[in-house]
Amino acid sequence: MITIKGLSKTVQNSTLIENINLDLEAGKILGVIGPSGNGKTTLLLCMAGLLPFEKGSITIGDRSISAEESGISKEKLWAFRKKSGIVFQHLHLFPHLTVLGNIIEAPVHVKKSTKEAAEFEARELLKKLAIEQHLNKFPEELSGGEQQRVAILRAIAMNPEVLLLDEPTSALDPIRSGDVRNLLREFADSGHTVVIVSHSVRFLRGMADYLAFMGKSELIEMDTADKLMKNPGDARTREFLRHSELN
Amino acid sequence: MTSSLTAFAVPSLRWGGDPSGGAPYVYADPSNPQNYTGFDYEFAEALASEMGMKAEFVPTDWESIVSSLQRKEFDVIIDGFEPTGDRAREVLFSKPYYLFRLQLTVRKNETAVNSLDDCKKYGKSVGTLVNCAASRLLEEGKYNLKGYQDPVGAYKDLELGRVDAVLMDVAGEMFYARSNPNLKQAGTPFQTGAYVVGIRKDEAALKAKIDSAIDVLVNNGTVEKIFRKWKLWDEEQIKLRTVKPAEIEMTSAKFNWSEGLIKLFKAALVTILLAFGAMVIAVIFGIPLAVGQSNGGRIVRILCTVYIEFFRGTPVLVQLLFLYFGLPVIGITLPGWLTAIVGLGLNYAAYESQVYRTAFQAIPERQWQVAYSLGMRPTLAFRRIIFPQAFRIALPPMTNDFVALFKDTSTAFAIAVWELATAYRELANATQSYLGIGLVVCCYYLAMSLPLAHYAHRLERKLQRKSTGILSSGADK
Numbered sequence: 001m002i003t004i005k006g007l008s009k010t011v012q013n014s015t016l017i018e019n020i021n022l023d024l025e026a027g028k029i030l031g032v033i034g035p036s037g038n039g040k041t042t043l044l045l046c047m048a049g050l051l052p053f054e055k056g057s058i059t060i061g062d063r064s065i066s067a068e069e070s071g072i073s074k075e076k077l078w079a080f081r082k083k084s085g086i087v088f089q090h091l092h093l094f095p096h097l098t099v100l101g102n103i104i105e106a107p108v109h110v111k112k113s114t115k116e117a118a119e120f121e122a123r124e125l126l127k128k129l130a131i132e133q134h135l136n137k138f139p140e141e142l143s144g145g146e147q148q149r150v151a152i153l154r155a156i157a158m159n160p161e162v163l164l165l166d167e168p169t170s171a172l173d174p175i176r177s178g179d180v181r182n183l184l185r186e187f188a189d190s191g192h193t194v195v196i197v198s199h200s201v202r203f204l205r206g207m208a209d210y211l212a213f214m215g216k217s218e219l220i221e222m223d224t225a226d227k228l229m230k231n232p233g234d235a236r237t238r239e240f241l242r243h244s245e246l247n
Numbered sequence: 248m249t250s251s252l253t254a255f256a257v258p259s260l261r262w263g264g265d266p267s268g269g270a271p272y273v274y275a276d277p278s279n280p281q282n283y284t285g286f287d288y289e290f291a292e293a294l295a296s297e298m299g300m301k302a303e304f305v306p307t308d309w310e311s312i313v314s315s316l317q318r319k320e321f322d323v324i325i326d327g328f329e330p331t332g333d334r335a336r337e338v339l340f341s342k343p344y345y346l347f348r349l350q351l352t353v354r355k356n357e358t359a360v361n362s363l364d365d366c367k368k369y370g371k372s373v374g375t376l377v378n379c380a381a382s383r384l385l386e387e388g389k390y391n392l393k394g395y396q397d398p399v400g401a402y403k404d405l406e407l408g409r410v411d412a413v414l415m416d417v418a419g420e421m422f423y424a425r426s427n428p429n430l431k432q433a434g435t436p437f438q439t440g441a442y443v444v445g446i447r448k449d450e451a452a453l454k455a456k457i458d459s460a461i462d463v464l465v466n467n468g469t470v471e472k473i474f475r476k477w478k479l480w481d482e483e484q485i486k487l488r489t490v491k492p493a494e495i496e497m498t499s500a501k502f503n504w505s506e507g508l509i510k511l512f513k514a515a516l517v518t519i520l521l522a523f524g525a526m527v528i529a530v531i532f533g534i535p536l537a538v539g540q541s542n543g544g545r546i547v548r549i550l551c552t553v554y555i556e557f558f559r560g561t562p563v564l565v566q567l568l569f570l571y572f573g574l575p576v577i578g579i580t581l582p583g584w585l586t587a588i589v590g591l592g593l594n595y596a597a598y599e600s601q602v603y604r605t606a607f608q609a610i611p612e613r614q615w616q617v618a619y620s621l622g623m624r625p626t627l628a629f630r631r632i633i634f635p636q637a638f639r640i641a642l643p644p645m646t647n648d649f650v651a652l653f654k655d656t657s658t659a660f661a662i663a664v665w666e667l668a669t670a671y672r673e674l675a676n677a678t679q680s681y682l683g684i685g686l687v688v689c690c691y692y693l694a695m696s697l698p699l700a701h702y703a704h705r706l707e708r709k710l711q712r713k714s715t716g717i718l719s720s721g722a723d724k
Contacts, residue, residue, distance in 0.1 A: 045616075048620050049620070050616045050619060078622070078624055081620055082622040084620065086616075088613055090613070092611065092614055092616075092617050094617075094636075095636060096636050096639065105631065106623065109623070154621070155620070155621075158621055158622060
């Protein structure tokens with residue numbers, strides 16, 4: 001469950017996001033769409049607790065963080081960060097660790113799972129995405145799509161309440177395949193929340209439960225995916241959807 | 248000085264001597280530093296004038312004075328030069344013009360050492376000038392010898408406790424040690440040797456001329472006048488009128504290859520100790536410097552930058568001399584080898600800090616963020632994620648620095664550390680075998696640096712097989 005209230009973030013007098021309000025129940029997938037440079041990634045980084053913001057608050061499950069707390073690296077922020085996992089556009093796998101190492105690093109050193117238990121879970125996850133044969137390879141030996149799967153599994157292995165994905169379609173081998181979509185669906189259905197930022201409506205269709213459209217630094221509207229696609233309430237949303245249909 | 252008008256007509260006798268720490272032989276006149284003075288200076292003037300020539304002083308380096316003569320930088324050596332067996336192969340000796348003796352000096356509070364034998368008995372180290380009669384005597388007797396470039400450094404180290412005794416010609420001892428309240432003579436002067444003029448092998452005619460001139464100067468009292476003036480005349484000198492060169496030949500150093508190789512091997516071990524010790528300091532001390540310069544407050548940042556620029560911008564040789572002779576002024580007296588380790592370590596720490604900084608700057612901010620979002624705290628993220636990646640980037644430049652450091656250990660010769668380059672200078676100067684010993688020394692250096700480079704390269708490749716560094720370093724939107 002995510003609640004965002006009055007979230008604003010400015011950098012050197014330029015407003016990146018302004019007064020964002022958002023409510024999302026557990027078990028759902030939200031797609032955040034909109035043109036590039038409208039503050040979608042900024043919103044995601046704030047939700048992950050990785051970017052301090054000036055106004056508002058964010059709540060994930062039983063943890064919340066205020067604007068003041070968002071800039072101070074202390075216990076409260078560290079606890080908040082554990083609530084979500086993030087998959088960056090450029091993935092940023094740990095280059096010095098194998099596929100297995102990337103996935104079990106945090107479970108072993110943060111959650112203090114035994115190595116055996118963490119490895120067992122990692123193998124199960126890898127099997128679901130059919131990349132268990134790459135277990136001992138290093139990230140550079142994998143294709144873009146394979147790297148993306150590992151990045152998703154690395155985040156999921158910590159079992160965060162919220163999974164955040166930034167522009168997943170820009171990976172070299174985008175996740176169109178059913179198994180990744182199934183994995184995300186399954187993850188949401190088991191009581192987690194998934195937020196996917198993308199400029200591609202096509203990718204989100206049939207997977208997202210809700211869609212939110214971001215105009216210039218503000219959240220224009222949010223509705224169920226079906227409703228927003230068929231009958232957007234704002235002219236800017238309509239314009240964006242018309243363009244993305246053409247692409 | 249001869250006037251410049253007559254200089255055209257009168258041929259000059261160019262004579263070489265080392266004025267650095269050269270009192271009372273030949274040295275810059277303290278009251279008029281453009282001019283030189285000393286008993287050898289006055290003797291050379293008298294000798295040249297007796298030969299109908301004009302004396303022209305050529306300042307040179309004591310340790311390599313024989314090879315400078317061979318290179319014809321000057322015509323003769325006049326610098327408290329003793330006839331020895333090894334030098335006899337290279338130069339002709341004139342008749343002696345002074346008979347010297349050796350004096351052992353110790354610290355005022357020394358009770359155990361009263362003679363050279365005591366030094367051996369108690370395993371005390373004895374300092375002296377390199378490449379002189381005293382050093383040959385100590386080498387032959389297998390004393391714990393420490394060689395110095397000039398008497399000032401030797402007596403200074405004696406005062407500071409870096410060496411236990413100093414053996415020197417009485418002339419030098421009188422000038423540099425006799426009036427020092429912290430030092431005292433141990434026993435009386437012993438073992439007579441001679442000062443002669445050194446002449447190139449193929450100049451027998453010049454030798455004959457010099458010999459007859461010395462005869463005149465000895466017999467007409469000129470020599471006596473000069474040495475009386477310098478308070479160095481004693482009854483011993485009467486023998487000058489009768490003695491023949493062969494009788495006063497003192498000692499000679501014969502180069503024994505197997506012994507030489509062992510000496511060089513020991514020196515190589517010292518070099519290894521210096522290099523590894525300094526690298527450990529550099530690798531560790533570079534960390535706070537890098538962190539301070541990148542993340543410290545304003546003042547810490549400025550201090551770190553000043554430190555780094557100071558050590559990178561001044562010669563390491565000067566830094567070593569500063570530490571060796573400067574620190575005792577404020578009460579910190581380190582032995583030479585430790586000074587070299589600390590000095591080189593502090594110097595290379597400045598370089599390593601820059602290697603670290605570059606390496607950490609190469610790790611994208613996103614790596615930290617991923618680690619944080621996985622629940623890692625800053626220290627864990629650093630230890631598990633950031634440091635291993637930075638290490639891979641830092642390893643090649645660190646290896647280069649280590650090899651460079653290996654070679655920079657040779658600067659320790661300036662502070663009387665007996666490492667490989669010092670050993671080379673001393674052995675080669677003593678034997679005039681620059682080429683042979685030089686090749687051996689180069690082989691020693693290569694034998695140390697090549698395996699190092701090889702293993703570093705293998706480690707790099709091993710790490711590289713694991714990963715080439717950073718994936719997808721492109722910025723996210």
